[in-house]
Amino acid sequence: MSPIGNDKSAIASVVLMERIVRDIYPSKKSSAIQPLQWSILRYLMRMPVDRREQRWIANFLGLTGAPVTRALRTLETRGLVSQQKSETDNRAKTFSLTDAGVAVLESDPILRVARLISSWPLEHQELFARSIRTLALDCEQLNGEPTKKHSDN
Amino acid sequence: MVSRPRSILIIEDDLDLRRLLVKFLASEDYDVRVADNVANAMTELFNGVRFDLAIVDFWLGSETAVSVIDRIYGELPNLPFIVISGGNDVMDLELTQAIADISGAISFLQKPFTKSAFMKVVGAALRAN
Numbered sequence: 001m002s003p004i005g006n007d008k009s010a011i012a013s014v015v016l017m018e019r020i021v022r023d024i025y026p027s028k029k030s031s032a033i034q035p036l037q038w039s040i041l042r043y044l045m046r047m048p049v050d051r052r053e054q055r056w057i058a059n060f061l062g063l064t065g066a067p068v069t070r071a072l073r074t075l076e077t078r079g080l081v082s083q084q085k086s087e088t089d090n091r092a093k094t095f096s097l098t099d100a101g102v103a104v105l106e107s108d109p110i111l112r113v114a115r116l117i118s119s120w121p122l123e124h125q126e127l128f129a130r131s132i133r134t135l136a137l138d139c140e141q142l143n144g145e146p147t148k149k150h151s152d153n
Numbered sequence: 154m155v156s157r158p159r160s161i162l163i164i165e166d167d168l169d170l171r172r173l174l175v176k177f178l179a180s181e182d183y184d185v186r187v188a189d190n191v192a193n194a195m196t197e198l199f200n201g202v203r204f205d206l207a208i209v210d211f212w213l214g215s216e217t218a219v220s221v222i223d224r225i226y227g228e229l230p231n232l233p234f235i236v237i238s239g240g241n242d243v244m245d246l247e248l249t250q251a252i253a254d255i256s257g258a259i260s261f262l263q264k265p266f267t268k269s270a271f272m273k274v275v276g277a278a279l280r281a282n
Contacts (some may be wrong), residue, residue: 039247043247047191047263048270050270051263056263059240059246059263060240060243060245060246060247060250060263061245061246061247062240062245062246062247062248063245095269105176129255132255133219133255133256136248136251136252137217137252138218138247140243143241143243
């Protein structure tokens with residue numbers, strides 16, 4: 001009998017996912033860059049300067065301001081991020097990656113796994129992408145029906 | 154030789170934003186059509202008009218636009234699409250952007266956005282095609 005299609009197999013799949021995600025960030029030391037800090041570094045790399053204020057970062061990550069402020073402060077202390085006055089709002093500050101911040105992103109832990117996926121045959125990549133997307137959408141539905149869109153949408 | 158205006162489909166359920174985006178694009182001579190839900194989007198996409206770009210709001214009411222972007226990706230492989238979203242109580246934007254990326258979106262734009270940010274993304278998408 002195939003192991004696929006029963007609860008045991010489904011639970012094992014989730015165990016594997018959980019384990020893979022945990023192992024992506026091998027260092028648990030407080031001096032290591034934490035997952036939220038990596039998310040912020042990736043955000044700053046990708047977004048235009050007018051979106052690099054703390055409020056936009058928090059909105060993007062679905063967080064309140066406080067944890068984002070703390071993470072930005074830590075990244076700034078480590079020389080990975082710098083802050084400037086916003087060009088559009090004197091009261092706001094925008095954040096940018098420093099050269100060290102750009103360099104550290106080259107060792108972003110998720111890239112190791114992304115490269116593994118990219119090395120698969122295309123049909124496996126497509127199947128995986130479709131499956132993980134379905135799971136992500138289903139998991140979000142478990143959190144409840146959308147009741148309110150954010151920010152003028 | 155006169156080239157035809159670039160044709161853009163906006164799939165957005167918010168009337169005010171839809172009107173605003175039409176105004177932005179029409180001011181730069183794009184030919185713009187609109188759809189406000191999944192069913193109308195499918196009709197527009199497959200009614201014979203050759204679009205150069207689709208702009209897709211990720212949340213159309215309480216449903217996602219995944220079925221729309223899957224049909225674009227699968228059946229209109231030469232049509233680039235931009236996903237726009239402000240997120241909602243269920244799904245944050247980091248996840249929404251990942252879903253857009255994995256689904257083949259050429260770009261993702263976080264709402265609200267300025268005209269210049271919007272036009273910049275539209276221009277880049279059209280040039281890339």
